[in-house]
Amino acid sequence: MTLTTPGTGTFTEPAPSALLLLGRGADLASERGVECAGALPDPSDPALVERARAARAALGDRAFVLGHHYQRDEVIAFADVTGDSFKLAREAAARPDAEFVVFCGVHFMAESADILTTDAQQVVLPDLAAGCSMADMAAIDQVEDAWDVLVDAGVADETVPVTYMNSTAAIKAFTGRHGGTVCTSSNAQVALRWAFDRAGGVAGRGKVLFMPDQHLGRNTAVLQLGLSLADCVVYDPRKPGGGVTTQQLRDARMILWRGHCSVHGRFSARNVADVRAAVPGVTVLVHPECTHEVVTAADMVGSTEYIIKALDAAEPGSSWAIGTELNLVRRLARAHPELTVHYLDSTVCFCSTMNRIDLPHLVWALEELVAGRVPNRIVVDADDAHWARVALDQMLALPGH
Numbered sequence: 264m265t266l267t268t269p270g271t272g273t274f275t276e277p278a279p280s281a282l283l284l285l286g287r288g289a290d291l292a293s294e295r296g297v298e299c300a301g302a303l304p305d306p307s308d309p310a311l312v313e314r315a316r317a318a319r320a321a322l323g324d325r326a327f328v329l330g331h332h333y334q335r336d337e338v339i340a341f342a343d344v345t346g347d348s349f350k351l352a353r354e355a356a357a358r359p360d361a362e363f364v365v366f367c368g369v370h371f372m373a374e375s376a377d378i379l380t381t382d383a384q385q386v387v388l389p390d391l392a393a394g395c396s397m398a399d400m401a402a403i404d405q406v407e408d409a410w411d412v413l414v415d416a417g418v419a420d421e422t423v424p425v426t427y428m429n430s431t432a433a434i435k436a437f438t439g440r441h442g443g444t445v446c447t448s449s450n451a452q453v454a455l456r457w458a459f460d461r462a463g464g465v466a467g468r469g470k471v472l473f474m475p476d477q478h479l480g481r482n483t484a485v486l487q488l489g490l491s492l493a494d495c496v497v498y499d500p501r502k503p504g505g506g507v508t509t510q511q512l513r514d515a516r517m518i519l520w521r522g523h524c525s526v527h528g529r530f531s532a533r534n535v536a537d538v539r540a541a542v543p544g545v546t547v548l549v550h551p552e553c554t555h556e557v558v559t560a561a562d563m564v565g566s567t568e569y570i571i572k573a574l575d576a577a578e579p580g581s582s583w584a585i586g587t588e589l590n591l592v593r594r595l596a597r598a599h600p601e602l603t604v605h606y607l608d609s610t611v612c613f614c615s616t617m618n619r620i621d622l623p624h625l626v627w628a629l630e631e632l633v634a635g636r637v638p639n640r641i642v643v644d645a646d647d648a649h650w651a652r653v654a655l656d657q658m659l660a661l662p663g664h
C-alpha cells in the first residue's frame with residue numbers, strides 16, 4: 264500500500280511485521296512503540312540528576328520506583344528496588360501505600376504491576392515506547408486463532424496454555440480463562456510441570472501451548488522435563504494454520520509459539536566456542552531466552568536473578584562469560600572486580616526498548632507527578648485484569664513461591 268504524509272512525500276508501507284518502528288503510531292493495546300507525550304528535559308541538561316533527586320524527594324513515600332535489571336545505570340540509581348520481572352511485580356504488590364508506582368522497565372511489566380496493585384494505585388511507565396519485541400510477537404487475535412486451530416485439530420481439550428511473563432495482559436487473561444498459568448524464567452520448570460500434570464502428566468499425552476518465547480519453552484521442556492526435541496512443534500502465527508499439520512499438533516507435547524527475544528537471540532554457539540578458546544577455564548552462563556544450541560553449549564543457564572546470585576557466589580579469580588543484556592553484565596563486572604567477567608557477544612547488545620527509559624524520561628515523569636499530573640498511566644481493563652490475575656495468582660501458588 265502507498266501512503267502520503269504531509270512533508271514527507273510518498274512512501275511504500277512496509278510489509279506487516281511484528282515490530283513497528285518506535286515512536287510511530289499508537290497501539291496501546293500491544294507492546295508496540297507509541298508516541299512519547301510531553302516536553303522532555305534536554306538530555307544534555309547538566310541539572311538532570313539534581314532535578315531527579317529533587318522530584319524524587321518531593322514525592323517521598325507517595326511514589327515507589329521500580330528498576331528492572333536491564334535498565335541503564337542512570338535510572339537504576341533512582342530505583343527504590345531492583346529485580347527481575349517477577350520480583351518487581353511482587354514488590355509493587357507489597358507497597359499498597361504508594362500512590363504512584365513508577366515502573367522503569369517495559370510495558371508488560373507495568374501492566375502486571377497494575378494488575379497486582381490496588382485500584383487506588385497508579386502505575387506510570389516513563390516512556391510508552393518501552394515495549395518488548397518478544398511480547399509483540401504474540402497478539403491476542405493471533406492467540407485466539409491459534410486456539411481455534413487446536414480446537415479444529417481436536418487437541419484443545421488436552422492442552423494447557425502457559426504464557427511467559429513477557430506477554431500482554433490480554434494474553435495473560437486468555438491463559439487465565441483457559442485454566443493455564445503465567446511463568447517467568449525463574450519458575451518455568453515448575454510451571455511446566457504443573458501444566459503437564461493438569462494435562463495428564465509429563466509421561467502422558469497431554470500438551471502445553473507455550474507463548475511467546477519458543478526458546479524458553481523448548482529449553483525448559485527438553486533440558487529440565489526430559490521431553491525430546493521431536494516432542495516440540497513450532498506454531499507460526501503468520502502462517503495459515505500456524506504452518507503445522509493436524510497430525511503434527513496431535514503428535515506434539517509442546518506447542519511452541521514462534522517468538523523470541525531480539526537481544527538473547529543474537530548469541531550463538533560460535534560465541535561460546537570463541538570465548539572458551541580465548542579464556543581457558545571460563546564458565547559460560549546464559550539466560551534461557553537464548554537458543555537451544557547456545558544453552559546446550561553453555562555451562563549454566565538461569566534468569567537474571569540467578570545470574571546475579573551465581574556471580575555473587577563465584578570463586579574469586581574465576582572467569583565468566585555472560586549471555587544476557589549488556590547493562591546488567593556491565594554492572595556485574597563493576598560489582599565484581601575479584602572476577603573476570605566477559606560479555607558473550609563481542610558486539611553491543613543492549614535491549615533497545617529497555618533503554619528507552621532514560622534520565623530525561625524519568626525526570627519528566629517524576630516532575631509531572633510532583634505537579635499533580637499522572638503521565639503515561641498504564642491501566643489494564645477490568646475484565647482482562649481479572650483473568651490475568653487468575654493466571655498470575657496460579658503462578659504465585661506454584662510450589663516454591
Ligand code: 13P
Pocket residue numbers: 346347348349428429447448449524552566567568
Ligand atoms: P527476567 O524475567 O529475568 O526479568 O527477564 C525479563 C526479560 O525481559 C528477559 O529478557
Ligand code: SF4
Pocket residue numbers: 333369394395396397398429524525526527588614615616617
Ligand atoms: Fe523483551 Fe528481550 Fe528486551 Fe527482555 S531483553 S524486554 S525479552 S526484547
